[in-house]
Amino acid sequence: MTHTDLECVACPRLAAHLADLRRRETDWHNRPVPSFGPLAARLLVVGLGPGEKGANRTGRPFTGDVAGELLYPALYHFGFASAAEPLDGDKSANPRMRLMDARITNAVRCLPPANKPTSAEIRACNLHLRREIAAMPRLAAILALGGVAHQSVLRALCLSPAQYPFGHNLRYDLPAPLPILFTSYHCSGYNWRTGRLSRESFERVFAALRKEVPLAAEEN
Numbered sequence: 001m002t003h004t005d006l007e008c009v010a011c012p013r014l015a016a017h018l019a020d021l022r023r024r025e026t027d028w029h030n031r032p033v034p035s036f037g038p039l040a041a042r043l044l045v046v047g048l049g050p051g052e053k054g055a056n057r058t059g060r061p062f063t064g065d066v067a068g069e070l071l072y073p074a075l076y077h078f079g080f081a082s083a084a085e086p087l088d089g090d091k092s093a094n095p096r097m098r099l100m101d102a103r104i105t106n107a108v109r110c111l112p113p114a115n116k117p118t119s120a121e122i123r124a125c126n127l128h129l130r131r132e133i134a135a136m137p138r139l140a141a142i143l144a145l146g147g148v149a150h151q152s153v154l155r156a157l158c159l160s161p162a163q164y165p166f167g168h169n170l171r172y173d174l175p176a177p178l179p180i181l182f183t184s185y186h187c188s189g190y191n192w193r194t195g196r197l198s199r200e201s202f203e204r205v206f207a208a209l210r211k212e213v214p215l216a217a218e219e220n
């Protein structure tokens with residue numbers, strides 16, 4: 001399986017929460033959110049999980065709420081996206097929007113109540129992340145957004161978090177042939193509002209990343 005199983009119910013608490021939402025919000029996605037972007041991409045961006053009225057509603061990671069308001073413009077600015085706005089209007093996908101050499105996924109693919117998945121749920125969904133990484137033949141860099149994503153990436157790669165502590169704008173050269181790991185504070189509304197993460201600081205992460213994943217025209 002190279003994409004999220006939309007019927008995965010491995011986490012009973014999350015599955016029950018989504019079943020309840022499907023009854024109440026009939027036009028929302030309310031299922032595991034599949035990754036977005038080509039599997040042939042060299043960059044994989046890993047977030048925490050879908051927001052209730054964001055990706056859980058739209059079905060596309062980091063769309064529909066404030067979480068994408070830093071991410072997609074940064075992807076666009078650094079040439080990883082064809083447009084800065086991933087949605088057309090409130091919900092439907094922007095037909096002009098595609099990711100170029102980048103893919104976006106989450107450590108936990110079902111909406112966690114209060115944005116807080118349990119350790120068991122994070123561990124269960126690591127299977128999907130591991131398969132995702134294994135299915136990307138050209139993967140050169142992973143950007144982990146936040147501590148949970150960072151630890152999930154390390155777990156998926158069978159590496160110890162103690163050896164690679166989380167911090168903002170770090171770069172880890174993992175043992176070959178693994179991709180380079182970049183880290184950033186999560187681009188959540190909370191981090192943005194509280195000043196923990198600014199647009200400038202977030203874009204510095206992408207500038208560092210772009211040096212390792214050059215535009216196709218810059219290669220050689």
Ligand code: SF4
Nearest residue numbers: 008010011032110125
């Ligand atoms: S969080 Fe992941 S493992 Fe758990 S039910 Fe959703 S898709 Fe399955």
